[in-house]
Amino acid sequence: MITYSEAISLIDKISLKLSDESTSILKALNRVTSEDILSPSKNPSANNSAFDGFAVLTEETKGLTKKNTKKFKILKTIAAGDNPRLDNYEKNSTVEVMTGGLVPEQFDSIIPVEKANYFPSKEKATHIIVDEEVEQYSYIRFAGEDYNLKDVVLKKGEIIESKHIMVFTALGIKEIKVKKQPKIIFFGTGNEIVDYKETNIPAWKVRNSNNNYFTLLGKNLHCQVVDGGVIKDTEPEKLEQALSEAINSDIDLFVTSGAVSAGKFDFIPNLIKDFGFEAHFKGVAIKPGKPILLSQFKQKEKLFFGLPGNPISLAVGLRFFIYPLIRNALGMSKEKQFRAKLKNEYNKMKNSTHFTRCSMTIDDKGFSNVEVLQGQQSNRMKSFVNANCWGIFNEGKEKFIPGDFVEWVPLIPSG
Numbered sequence: 330m331i332t333y334s335e336a337i338s339l340i341d342k343i344s345l346k347l348s349d350e351s352t353s354i355l356k357a358l359n360r361v362t363s364e365d366i367l368s369p370s371k372n373p374s375a376n377n378s379a380f381d382g383f384a385v386l387t388e389e390t391k392g393l394t395k396k397n398t399k400k401f402k403i404l405k406t407i408a409a410g411d412n413p414r415l416d417n418y419e420k421n422s423t424v425e426v427m428t429g430g431l432v433p434e435q436f437d438s439i440i441p442v443e444k445a446n447y448f449p450s451k452e453k454a455t456h457i458i459v460d461e462e463v464e465q466y467s468y469i470r471f472a473g474e475d476y477n478l479k480d481v482v483l484k485k486g487e488i489i490e491s492k493h494i495m496v497f498t499a500l501g502i503k504e505i506k507v508k509k510q511p512k513i514i515f516f517g518t519g520n521e522i523v524d525y526k527e528t529n530i531p532a533w534k535v536r537n538s539n540n541n542y543f544t545l546l547g548k549n550l551h552c553q554v555v556d557g558g559v560i561k562d563t564e565p566e567k568l569e570q571a572l573s574e575a576i577n578s579d580i581d582l583f584v585t586s587g588a589v590s591a592g593k594f595d596f597i598p599n600l601i602k603d604f605g606f607e608a609h610f611k612g613v614a615i616k617p618g619k620p621i622l623l624s625q626f627k628q629k630e631k632l633f634f635g636l637p638g639n640p641i642s643l644a645v646g647l648r649f650f651i652y653p654l655i656r657n658a659l660g661m662s663k664e665k666q667f668r669a670k671l672k673n674e675y676n677k678m679k680n681s682t683h684f685t686r687c688s689m690t691i692d693d694k695g696f697s698n699v700e701v702l703q704g705q706q707s708n709r710m711k712s713f714v715n716a717n718c719w720g721i722f723n724e725g726k727e728k729f730i731p732g733d734f735v736e737w738v739p740l741i742p743s744g
Contacts, residue, residue: 330612330619332724333682337653339609340623345581345658346630347509354497357489360507361551361659366483368500371473377409378426379468383445383457384436385423387465400448400456407431423457432469439468476500486660488551508659511581513651515543516557516568518587518597519638538710539586539643546647550655550742555580562588565596572604576629581658583631584651587638590620597635598622606633614681614724617707618642621650639707645684648719652742666721666736669697675722675729682724686716689737699737716740 331339349363378384385401393399401423407413409429418435426432426439440463447454476482482500483493489507497505517540525536540556547554560568572583588597589611598611606624613621621642622635632654636646656664669689677683687699699720704712721736722729729735 330614331610332614332680333649334724336610336613336623336650340650340654341657343609343625343632345511345632345654347511347581347658349506350509351504352507353504354494354502357497357505357507358491358494359549359551360489360510361661362483362485362487362489363506363508363660365481365485366497366502366505368476368478368480368482368502370476370501371478372476372500373470373472373474375413375472376432377470378428378430378432378439379470380439380441381427382425382439382441382468383423384426384432385438385440385459385463386436387438387463387467389421390459390461390463393459393462395460398458398460400458402456403454407433437465437469438463441468486662488661510551510553511655511658512553512555512579513547513582513584514555514557514571514575514580515540515547516571516583516585517559517638518562518568518585519559520562522559538640539638542640543584543586543643543647546741550647550652551659552655560585562596565600568597569600569604572601576626576631581631582651582654583633584636585634586636586643589622589635589637601633601635614678615645615649616677616681616683617705618645618684621646623650637707640710641686641707641713644713648738648742649684664738664742666738667697668734669699669737671720671729671731671733671735672698672700673731675701675720676727677722677729679727680724683720683722685720685722686712686740687718687720687737688716689718699735713740 352360399421401421404415404417404422404424406425407430408427411430413431413433415433415435424433446458446460448456448458482496517537521533521535522537523530523534525538525541527536537559540559544554544556557571585597588595601624606626609623609625611622612619617639618637620637624633626633634646634651636643685701685705687701689697689699691697699718701720702712702716718737718740
């Protein structure tokens with residue numbers, strides 16, 4: 330049996346090999362970039378006004394005071410979207426420019442309308458009167474000050490969010506290169522599993538929660554997930570048949586829940602060994618989820634994860650083994666772990682890593698605290714529902730007391 334840190338080191342070395350593909354930006358939400366996305370244009374595209382106001386040349390305002398004023402002739406009004414070209418420019422003139430309107434090349438500053446002195450009146454203005462020097466480039470948004478040509482908009486290995494698509498569209502980016510989403514097929518196992526829609530079931534049966542949890546959450550983790558259904562413990566040949574059909578397909582990762590331990594009906598380890606998968610590990614010093622296994626079908630560079638059947642053990646396997654594998658395959662950086670003070674005592678075996686369902690809160694001083702919830706058994710789901718994070722109690726320490734710092738991550742990955 331290996332430690333969790335040893336298991337993660339192995340996972341880092343055997344990443345799935347995923348190709349790149351091009352996609353429309355409108356279909357790119359939650360995909361992962363496979364190269365740096367560079368700006369093909371400037372934003373703003375040209376100098377424009379930050380306020381409704383009047384464009385002037387600052388050189389022509391030098392020396393102006395309340396006692397030494399100057400009239401500037403209003404030539405035209407420019408709104409956002411108007412062509413700023415001036416065919417009738419003359420000295421000591423101005424143009425009214427609305428917010429976002431382009432500033433003609435003859436001018437270099439804006440006088441906000443709130444400071445404008447109209448002549449002869451605001452309603453019939455033909456000029457404005459300027460009674461002070463204007464600082465050069467006042468209220469000007471410069472071309473490229475937000476994004477210049479070839480600026481990095483989004484780095485390689487980043488998740489594309491709606492805010493990025495807003496920028497892509499503004500800059501004229503239509504298609505981008507992303508990593509192919511890994512394709513996973515998931516099989517539940519067990520004679521006891523029945524469809525979740527069943528109402529009156531005998532006490533010796535359980536509704537299928539694992540398939541639904543894995544397939545729905547997996548789709549949020551930048552994957553394509555196929556629900557392979559449930560394989561009965563007494564019918565292992567059906568899994569062998571499913572593997573035979575899928576091994577030459579575009580499936581990248583096979584995942585099962587249950588039948589991975591050492592019991593009479595735990596058929597997974599022997600079946601995949603006979604099929605040609607070579608084990609990287611079987612059994613990791615963690616709780617919950619210790620019987621987890623990882624194997625590789627080297628002829629096709631495909632991987633097989635066997636997860637325990639208890640719902641929380643499954644959740645741990647997905648969160649702390651499969652998710653890091655996916656991030657690595659997509660070229661993403663390692664997930665950041667946070668630290669918080671522990672609110673209650675927690676004890677464990679020294680060489681084991683425990684993943685606990687916790688409640689993370691922020692106290693009056695702005696510090697984060699985590700509380701290990703009651704009901705940490707791998708078959709108990711109430712604490713999972715009430716939790717908002719996983720507390721990580723790493724190997725190398727047995728006793729944790731209130732005030733100790735521990736690592737935590739969100740219950741469900743946000744990216």
